[in-house]
Amino acid sequence: MSTTPPTPGTTAPETSAPHAPLPAADGALGWLRALGPRGRRAFAGAFGGYALDSYDYFTLPLSMVALAAYFGLNSGQTGLITTVTLVVSAVGGAAAGVFADRFGRVRALMLTVGLYAVFTVACGFAPNYETLLVFRALQGLGFGGEWAVGAILVAEYASARHRGRTLGAVQSAWAAGWALAVVVYTLVFQFLDADLAWRVMFWTGALPALLVIWVRRRVQDAPKAVERLEVSERKGSFAEIFRPGLLRTTLFAVLLSTGVQGGYYTLATWVPTYLKSDRGLTVVNTGGYLTFLISGAFIGYLTGGYLTDRLGRKRNIVLFAILSAVSILVYTHIPDGANTLLLVLGFPLGFCMSAIFSGFGSYLSELYPTAVRGTGQGFTYNTGRAIGAVFPTLVGFLADSWGVGGALVFGAIGYALAVVALLGLPETRGKELL
Numbered sequence: 001m002s003t004t005p006p007t008p009g010t011t012a013p014e015t016s017a018p019h020a021p022l023p024a025a026d027g028a029l030g031w032l033r034a035l036g037p038r039g040r041r042a043f044a045g046a047f048g049g050y051a052l053d054s055y056d057y058f059t060l061p062l063s064m065v066a067l068a069a070y071f072g073l074n075s076g077q078t079g080l081i082t083t084v085t086l087v088v089s090a091v092g093g094a095a096a097g098v099f100a101d102r103f104g105r106v107r108a109l110m111l112t113v114g115l116y117a118v119f120t121v122a123c124g125f126a127p128n129y130e131t132l133l134v135f136r137a138l139q140g141l142g143f144g145g146e147w148a149v150g151a152i153l154v155a156e157y158a159s160a161r162h163r164g165r166t167l168g169a170v171q172s173a174w175a176a177g178w179a180l181a182v183v184v185y186t187l188v189f190q191f192l193d194a195d196l197a198w199r200v201m202f203w204t205g206a207l208p209a210l211l212v213i214w215v216r217r218r219v220q221d222a223p224k225a226v227e228r229l230e231v232s233e234r235k236g237s238f239a240e241i242f243r244p245g246l247l248r249t250t251l252f253a254v255l256l257s258t259g260v261q262g263g264y265y266t267l268a269t270w271v272p273t274y275l276k277s278d279r280g281l282t283v284v285n286t287g288g289y290l291t292f293l294i295s296g297a298f299i300g301y302l303t304g305g306y307l308t309d310r311l312g313r314k315r316n317i318v319l320f321a322i323l324s325a326v327s328i329l330v331y332t333h334i335p336d337g338a339n340t341l342l343l344v345l346g347f348p349l350g351f352c353m354s355a356i357f358s359g360f361g362s363y364l365s366e367l368y369p370t371a372v373r374g375t376g377q378g379f380t381y382n383t384g385r386a387i388g389a390v391f392p393t394l395v396g397f398l399a400d401s402w403g404v405g406g407a408l409v410f411g412a413i414g415y416a417l418a419v420v421a422l423l424g425l426p427e428t429r430g431k432e433l434l
Contacts, residue, residue: 031162031169038220039157043166045106045211045219046150047173049113052208053146054177056120059205060085060136062185063198070195071129079396081136086265086389088137089144090382094238096145097378101229101236101371105153105221108374112149113208113215115142120205124198144385148378151361156222156370158362160430161309164316167361168305175298175354182290225370228434232371241368241376249367250380252424256317257384259417260360262391263324264353266411292343296350303351304358312429313363314422320356321419325412327352332409356418366428373433388414 027033035043060067060081068078092112100108119139126132151167158166184204189197234240241250300320308316327349334342360381368376395410 031158031165034159034162035154035157035166039154039222041219042153042157042222043170045109045215046154046170047176048211049109049146049150049173049208049215050170051173051177051180052113052211053116053143054174055181055207056116056139056177056205057085057143058178058181059120059123059185059201062181063201066189066194066198067132070198071132073129075396076393077129077396079393081133082265083389083393084133084137085140085143086261086392087386088140090386091144092141093144093148093382093385094375094379095141096149097374097376098236098238099145100149100152100374100378104229105149105156105225105374106215106219108145108149109153109219110212110215112142112145113212115139116146117142117205117208117212121203123205124200124202144382145378147361148364148381149374152365152373152377153219153221155361155365156225156373156433160432163362163365164308164313164359164429165305167365168301168303168308168358170361171305171354171357172298172301174357175294175301175350178297179291179294182294225433228370235371236375237372238375238379240372241379246368246372246376248424249426250376252421253364253367253376253380254383254387256418256421256425257360257381258387259384259414259419259421260317260321260356260388261385262388262414262417263328263411264357264414265385265388266391266395266414267328267349267353290346292346293350296347296352297354298350300351300354301358304355307355308359308362309429312427313359313366314425314427316359317356317363317422318419320352321415323348323352324356325415328412329409356415363428365433366431367425369434 032040032043064078067073067081068075092115096108096112099111116139119135119142122135123132123139126135151170154170155163155167181201185201188200188204192200229235240246304316304320307319311319327345331342331345331349334345364377364381365373391411391414398410
């Protein structure tokens, strides 16, 4: 007897026995077993989408020096490319959240991945700075929505007990994509002239198209979330997240997101340039230093996911906001010539600035009800990203007078804002999604 495959975003009949025992939820990978077959496919789709999202994002920072030389840009102009990407990502993220609430998480995931892939490739064909700016802005539409949609998709499969660890593992995909970008960057810039190499980097951003095909065939929305969305009359409404019951949550969640992402994107955007311009490292040496930074980031995401379940969402963020600020100050004040110390300290820097993100997927999902979860998470995360995008631009303009290393200290201010924001938000550890 033949069967028809389920439409993305809809439920499908389970093939397991109706009284089959739940998967074991203990041990290091208990969180993964507890997701069940559907949940694990959703996890794979979200992980892959976020890894490739990261890959496409980092094609710009890694190519920044070559781009600046090719188009004759100053630090402020190069910083503006990142800022435009992140500002437009707020529009894309908010729109993707509404789309996810109205038409399903999986459909929104495919749309966002497809968008950022198409316009990353287009950047490689840019004939001038202005065109590159436009293409990079359009890339931000997909870039902004993917994480929020993927995080919600997985959060709605995960149990309250394991949600922090599960979403922390999804976040670790960012480090995986970053690492892949560094490997490709090192190879491309070693064997090609810089004027062509930066274009090739952008062209490799076509990879996510393969993921869209797999997600379309294999991933479905969480059944309980589908049921709640089908009976909701106010799903995907911006007005709802600003009504009295959610207004305070929305405003403080935006401030929290602004602080954390302002600090993070300052480092993600300018550390490669700092290593080359201020520390005088070559392409190969820069790749080596970034290896320590990215390794720390990957372990930081996993550790932060574990701690957000053990300590709580708010305590985890406070802990790593303080450690991240301290790491920035130490990293940017290492004496000239102490490059071995610079190499070693890249690990704790990457660890701290990534561990703080691990609780975001679970925390923002738990702050909003199912009917507006996509809208709330998409809006707050990406509005914070857009406002935080001012930080890389400020560093770019300050770099001409302060040096890149001195200007990077500005990123520490973002983490202070994050701690302040938590004063207006509740603790949600152990909360069931309704």
